[in-house]
Amino acid sequence: MTLNEVIAALGLEIVHLEDGERRVEDGYCGDLLSWVMGRAAENSLWITIMSNLNTVAVAVMADVAAVVMAEGVEAEDDVIRRAEQQGVNLLRSGEQAFALAGRLYAMLKEREHDPEV
Amino acid sequence: MNKRLHYVIDGDDFTSAGQASGDVKKVLKTLGVPSEIVRKASIAMYEGEINMVIHADGGVIDVDIMPDRIVMALKDSGPGIPNVEEAMQAGFSTAPDTIRNLGFGAGMGLPNMKKYTDSMEIDTKVGVGTTITMTVKIV
Numbered sequence A: 001m002t003l004n005e006v007i008a009a010l011g012l013e014i015v016h017l018e019d020g021e022r023r024v025e026d027g028y029c030g031d032l033l034s035w036v037m038g039r040a041a042e043n044s045l046w047i048t049i050m051s052n053l054n055t056v057a058v059a060v061m062a063d064v065a066a067v068v069m070a071e072g073v074e075a076e077d078d079v080i081r082r083a084e085q086q087g088v089n090l091l092r093s094g095e096q097a098f099a100l101a102g103r104l105y106a107m108l109k110e111r112e113h114d115p116e117v
Numbered sequence B: 001m002n003k004r005l006h007y008v009i010d011g012d013d014f015t016s017a018g019q020a021s022g023d024v025k026k027v028l029k030t031l032g033v034p035s036e037i038v039r040k041a042s043i044a045m046y047e048g049e050i051n052m053v054i055h056a057d058g059g060v061i062d063v064d065i066m067p068d069r070i071v072m073a074l075k076d077s078g079p080g081i082p083n084v085e086e087a088m089q090a091g092f093s094t095a096p097d098t099i100r101n102l103g104f105g106a107g108m109g110l111p112n113m114k115k116y117t118d119s120m121e122i123d124t125k126v127g128v129g130t131t132i133t134m135t136v137k138i139v
């Protein structure tokens, strides 16, 4: 599905949207940055509570579709600016990572079984 | 498409770490290197770049982009790695809590560098420094 569809379905707040048509093919939850780079698939929606400049760098290197800062975590101005500079899709949600991931998982699985949906 | 890139990594600036790797990523993309190869090379280099900043007070990185491979040489004059075998183990880390609070220091950097490269060589001497040379094949 596209990032725009994911944003609408999960009710995500847009902090910086570079490319809403980007494909979201997978998801990953995690706050340890090396774990994310080691395990997250490219084009994943990365759900995390780790919000700093390194988060943006990791999103770039790991080629994730977007970063979602969950559980109401705020992005500082410097983080937002870096995301803009680097062209990283940055989103927010007040919901817990578990709830967001669960809903995304269900949506991605549904589409896997029925690509027409 | 032979290309040589050289970077000086500032040991004091943890927040700007990633600029060299980000630049290499852009260059590789521009050269039309396949995206999964670009991803592997840039993650490996970023982990090395971060290690230079966290553990070795900075250093220099040379990147050689050749038609069939990318060679990244990361050289620092830091404390060196006393036990490479131990350092390579997933989860081993001497990073301080301040670094952990920023999401690094999980002891997965060197394992990621190994995982995403086709060869990795560590030349290190305690009190002298560390040179890590990584090669990613372009297939």
Ligand SMILES: Nc1ncnc2c1ncn2[C@@H]1O[C@H](COP(=O)(O)OP(=O)(O)O)[C@@H](O)[C@H]1O
Pocket (backbone or CB within 6 Å): B047, B051, B052, B054, B055, B056, B076, B078, B079, B080, B081, B087, B088, B092, B093, B094, B095, B104, B105, B106, B107, B108, B109, B110, B111, B130
């Ligand atoms: N360039 C380096 N200079 C000195 N020590 C290093 C260097 N790179 C890695 N190390 C040592 O190896 C350990 C493991 O590195 P790594 O797997 O990247 O984990 P982390 O960086 O999370 O601690 C580090 O904690 C550090 O003790």
Ligand SMILES: [Mg+2]
Pocket (backbone or CB within 6 Å): B047, B050, B051, B105, B107, B108, B109, B110
């Ligand atoms: Mg490391």
